[in-house]
Amino acid sequence: MKKAIKKWGKTLGPMALGIFFIWYSLSKFTSEELDQLWFNIKNVDLIWVILSLTMGILSHLSRSYRWKYLLEPVHIVPKFYNCFLSLMLGYLANLGIPRSGEVLRGATLASYENVKFEKTFGTIITERLVDLIMLLSIVGLTSLSQSDKIFSFFKSQNINPFFGGLLIVTMILLLFIGFRIIKYSKLPLFQKLKNFIEELFNGMKSVFLMKNKVYFLFHTFVIWGLYVGMFYVLKHAFPETQDLGLQATLVAFIFGAFAMTVTNGGIGLYPIAIGIAFNAFGVPTETGEAFGWVMWGTQTGLVIVLGGLSFLLLPLLNRR
Template identity: 50%
Template sequence: MSKKKLIKVLKILIPLGLGVFLIYYSLSSATPEERTTLWLNIKKADPTYIFLSLIFGILSHFSRAYRWQFLLEPMGYSPKLSNRFMAVMAAYLANLGIPRSGEFLRGALLTTYEDVPFEKGFGTIISERIADFLMLLLVVAVAVLMQTDMLLTYLKEQNINPLYTVIFLALVVGAIYLGFRIVKNARSGLFLKIRKFMNGLLEGMKSILHMKHKIAFIAHTLFIWLMYILMFWVIKFTIPEIAIANLGIILAAFVIGSFSISVTNGGIGVYPITIGALFVFFGFSKEGGEAFGWIIWGSQTLLVVILGALSFILLPVLNRSK
């Protein structure tokens, strides 16, 4: 096996292996009574609220696909809504295999089926992510204001520092800026090709500044995140113990879950454990908290697997001419 192929395999196996190990460790370290209680909590979960959570999840994904058009339109592209939605779902499915690979896949699918240059499509996805990151910061701010002392104490105890995420993004932005400066004056060779790609990327990112429907874009962004919170909120009613948790606790769990999901493929293993630990910190049982984490993670992951797999199948079928 070549070094390049080995690196690709390790990118999949290491995060996946970490997730599987954490699942094993969590279950093996629990007492038989704790495992029984955890399973009973999951088994007795009211399917009505799980169904509602899935509906909110679908609405958020559909809104994301619809919102994408506002960024593509200034560059003269109008992909079909169905193709945009399937590209979004296929990207989420890809992220379960290799973290963050979905963004590249979204751009590639739009290139394949809608003739949108990859660098421009990918540029719009970067702009999307910037808008979503600002929304996450807003949710973090609200959660901190509602549970300041307890949330900061929990982050410290778990060695989770959100500042690292901000620093990482700043470094990425700095690296991109430096890259633009290096290739700006290129006239030939590889740097000329890179400059062409980066110019397209920049055009895609700038599309957010030239949108005709800025209000609609903001409205969809708010709607997407409202759906995220609602699909998280309604799951609390599946666990009687967790049902009494207030909005501040739920937002705190939402924030912690959002940070933890990037550690492994789609949060496998890490997500339920982290959510459970936070609920324990707020005085709930470990079994109830982890059951909440497993239900929200399991239901939304199953939704992504089903819709993502269907998207992979239907994209070539519905776009035979491509």
């Protein structure tokens, strides 16, 4: 009973938090500001929205192709469409249960390619670590010139960067201690965990063993360039954001990235974070949040459509 409650709590907790943020986002506006918010959303320039959406699709395709390079050193040569459809299925799962998509993505590819799940999942962990380095690099470069605005966002959301860093260090130490216990234990359960972890690390080491490191790095920069580009082109869809520079775009991008980690796919909190970011550059809050709703809505809609199609296409394309 307790396990079931805990499981549902992990699933419904972030979703409930997202619904709260949707209510909070709309409740703080006056009727005139709400009218302006809906006006901005309804009158958005669709050409720029479509261009932003296209860049989102290209980023997913590039990520799928990059994954193939990580899989080669562990002797997995998957079909490209299986990589892409597994990826989109994972993104769809993350909208319901945070972080479940990585497991489903690895399990789906392992199932259709008839390979070990531990190896596919290990490469996904490696991929996430590379992406974390890219995000932290963007945060670091942006912080050099926009530190006051970034820290004001942390303050507004009651986030303490010091405690966040301390929590990460503590988790790393606990993982290290846990690995040492599993490594030297003779218990059958721990021996199975040891074998599972070894397979994971074999997958994670693929980034150092791959032959096409240059192409892997190329796709990494393409993916993150497209992520930032989606923001930059969409700013042209709103008159109040057209004149914003790259720095403002990067700050909003960072705020949105942090919001995505708090609720399922950033639901509710994402537009608030974008509104705060753009407001720091003189953009009205209702315009900034309209930008956030359009960005979140189009990209989430894309994941829902492509993820839903993946359910249908994967069995059809792998009938044999």
